[in-house]
Amino acid sequence: MHLALFLIFAAVALAGAANLLLQKHPINAALSLIVVMSSLAVLYLLLGAEFLAIAQIIVYAGAIMVLFTFVIMLLNEGVEEKTHGSRVAKLLGFPAVTVFLALIASIILSSETHLGKVIIGESITTTQDLSAVLFRDLLLPFEITSVLILIAILGAVALARKDEQ
Amino acid sequence: MIPSSWYLILSAVLFTMGVAGFLIKRSLITVFMSIELMLNAVNLSFVTFAHDWHAVKGQIFVFFVMMVAAAEAAVGLAIIIAIFRTRQTLNVDQIDLMKF
Amino acid sequence: MSIWLFLLLSLVKAVLVTIVFLMGVAYTVLLERKLVGRIQNRWGPNRVGPFGLLQPLVDGAKSFLKEDMIPSGVYKPLYLLAPLISLGCALLSIAVVPFGGPMTWHGMRIFAISDINFGLLFLLGVTSVGVYGIALAGWSSNNKYSLLGSMRSSAQMVSYELALGLSLVGVVLRTGSLRLSDIVSMQTVHGIASWNIFGGGQFFAFFIYLIAAFAETNRSPFDLVEAESELTGGYNTEYSSMKFAMFFMAEYGNMITVGCVATMLFLGGWSSPLGDLIPPPQNIIIQALVPLFWFVAKVFCFLFLYIWVRGTLPRFRYDQLMSFGWKYLLPLAMLNIVGTSLWLAIRP
Numbered sequence: 001m002h003l004a005l006f007l008i009f010a011a012v013a014l015a016g017a018a019n020l021l022l023q024k025h026p027i028n029a030a031l032s033l034i035v036v037m038s039s040l041a042v043l044y045l046l047l048g049a050e051f052l053a054i055a056q057i058i059v060y061a062g063a064i065m066v067l068f069t070f071v072i073m074l075l076n077e078g079v080e081e082k083t084h085g086s087r088v089a090k091l092l093g094f095p096a097v098t099v100f101l102a103l104i105a106s107i108i109l110s111s112e113t114h115l116g117k118v119i120i121g122e123s124i125t126t127t128q129d130l131s132a133v134l135f136r137d138l139l140l141p142f143e144i145t146s147v148l149i150l151i152a153i154l155g156a157v158a159l160a161r162k163d164e165q
Numbered sequence: 166m167i168p169s170s171w172y173l174i175l176s177a178v179l180f181t182m183g184v185a186g187f188l189i190k191r192s193l194i195t196v197f198m199s200i201e202l203m204l205n206a207v208n209l210s211f212v213t214f215a216h217d218w219h220a221v222k223g224q225i226f227v228f229f230v231m232m233v234a235a236a237e238a239a240v241g242l243a244i245i246i247a248i249f250r251t252r253q254t255l256n257v258d259q260i261d262l263m264k265f
Numbered sequence: 266m267s268i269w270l271f272l273l274l275s276l277v278k279a280v281l282v283t284i285v286f287l288m289g290v291a292y293t294v295l296l297e298r299k300l301v302g303r304i305q306n307r308w309g310p311n312r313v314g315p316f317g318l319l320q321p322l323v324d325g326a327k328s329f330l331k332e333d334m335i336p337s338g339v340y341k342p343l344y345l346l347a348p349l350i351s352l353g354c355a356l357l358s359i360a361v362v363p364f365g366g367p368m369t370w371h372g373m374r375i376f377a378i379s380d381i382n383f384g385l386l387f388l389l390g391v392t393s394v395g396v397y398g399i400a401l402a403g404w405s406s407n408n409k410y411s412l413l414g415s416m417r418s419s420a421q422m423v424s425y426e427l428a429l430g431l432s433l434v435g436v437v438l439r440t441g442s443l444r445l446s447d448i449v450s451m452q453t454v455h456g457i458a459s460w461n462i463f464g465g466g467q468f469f470a471f472f473i474y475l476i477a478a479f480a481e482t483n484r485s486p487f488d489l490v491e492a493e494s495e496l497t498g499g500y501n502t503e504y505s506s507m508k509f510a511m512f513f514m515a516e517y518g519n520m521i522t523v524g525c526v527a528t529m530l531f532l533g534g535w536s537s538p539l540g541d542l543i544p545p546p547q548n549i550i551i552q553a554l555v556p557l558f559w560f561v562a563k564v565f566c567f568l569f570l571y572i573w574v575r576g577t578l579p580r581f582r583y584d585q586l587m588s589f590g591w592k593y594l595l596p597l598a599m600l601n602i603v604g605t606s607l608w609l610a611i612r613p
Contacts, residue, residue, distance in 0.1 A: 070419070
């Protein structure tokens with residue numbers, strides 16, 4: 001059961017990410033990114049992180065990507081064109097990225113003996129557990145993040161508004 | 166029951182795809198979305214490690230990454246709108262000059 | 266319990282609930298047409314079947330048999346995807362609603378498809394994803410009326426989602442759980458006096474939720490999305506036949522879901538308004554059906570209120586809508602959270 005769920009949603013996530021690379025129109029790329037995020041939410045559930053799974057849907061799929069789709073619709077810039085830069089990036093980028101992946105994978109596989117196994121429902125972090133740590137031990141970082149978000153809102157409004165002569 | 170390393174490998178593959186997208190994509194918005202893909206991939210490995218070591222703080226870190234990603238998306242998209250307004254294009258090859 | 270029995274039972278429950286939900290949607294449309302007709306001093310549909318009761322079936326057959334037009338200018342993949350997203354999100358949210366008493370069979374609740382730890386958050390998550398259906402429909406139609414309507418409605422849904430979510434926090438604080446069945450069973454003991462709206466002190470929260478829910482489902486007096494005099498039909502202008510019907514069903518499905526949430530969170534869910542004053546009946550079937558009856562009756566009252574408001578109030582202006590949401594509703598919802606937490610902290 002666990003294996004089947006993992007394989008299905010890992011495959012969906014990988015397909016979505018591949019589609020993000022292949023699609024020419026930004027809105028298709030945005031939708032495939034939403035697919036990746038939703039399947040990651042299911043994987044979080046398998047790992048016992050309930051709150052994060054649903055926060056992933058609400059914050060990423062429901063807020064951040066809505067912002068992306070809005071901007072894509074607003075600018076309506078159309079499909080991207082191929083340029084000299086993209087050919088250079090493909091020629092140099094793909095080998096470099098493959099080497100990078102091989103490096104990370106070899107590190108993970110070599111330290112596999114230190115890693116545990118994931119058993120479904122074995123250690124579930126409830127919202128209560130999470131909030132106890134968040135609001136007792138890490139209250140200051142939490143408050144600082146809220147200030148950061150406030151600054152980001154102000155910055156976004158200041159940047160996006162039209163100049164008034 | 167499956168080994169944690171599978172989740173980590175998946176996270177690594179997604180991260181690499183994000184890097185690849187960042188390099189080969191020419192539309193500024195898609196480049197930005199590749200960054201979000203990388204953040205998501207890193208979040209997956211955070212959650213895996215949190216599960217492995219029974220550490221709730223690993224999940225809290227993901228929570229903070231989400232909040233910072235939200236702030237980053239708001240400011241980043243505002244910058245994208247401002248760039249599009251002055252240059253009428255989002256092709257990264259044509260907006261590589263700081264001054265115009 | 267074996268995994269196959271679990272899968273089979275879940276499938277049976279899901280199919281049954283979906284069918285009942287869709288029938289409910291169809292008859293909500295009829296209820297609205299009848300009621301608005303009476304409010305406007307006319308009869309409403311009364312030709313097909315006794316009292317017009319077969320009207321929804323005929324309407325369904327009509328929209329199913331109509332020619333399926335796809336305008337030439339649309340961006341086809343998203344144009345086809347958008348109604349599916351809308352209807353899918355509307356149907357998905359019923360999955361976590363416990364609509365009957367806590368009876369179990371082989372360890373599974375009978376009157377709920379699934380009873381998960383974070384049911385309330387799941388509902389909010391599904392609503393936040395539902396925005397895509399409308400946004401993509403408007404954009405992919407390649408029509409200025411559709412785009413304006415969808416921009417209006419997505420902005421409206423994103424803004425009012427905040428007030429909607431925050432108005433529910435008071436209830437969650439009081440219960441200490443996000444599981445919907447816990448929230449309901451907290452309100453069962455003393456009948457109407459222990460419902461969150463009265464006994465729980467969430468009176469203002471209920472009204473904030475009510476207003477935000479009207480805006481969230483794009484219903485009158487916040488139905489700027491389909492303001493006929495300015496926008497033709499809004500985001501679904503370019504849609505016809507079954508695809509239009511899917512948007513239509515999604516709208517009424519969302520109405521029912523919002524009614525279910527209000528019932529569960531503020532009006533005591535499936536519990537009887539008299540509480541434990543009446544001893545539970547001996548017959549097991551009646552014991553199972555009475556909570557179901559109360560739940561449906563409460564949702565029906567909520568839907569009645571929805572339609573009554575539609576027949577009574579005129580439409581808001583767009584700037585009024587936005588400033589009301591951000592300047593009044595959101596601060597009030599936050600005040601409610603502060604008040605509820607103070608009350609819970611001071612109370613012994």
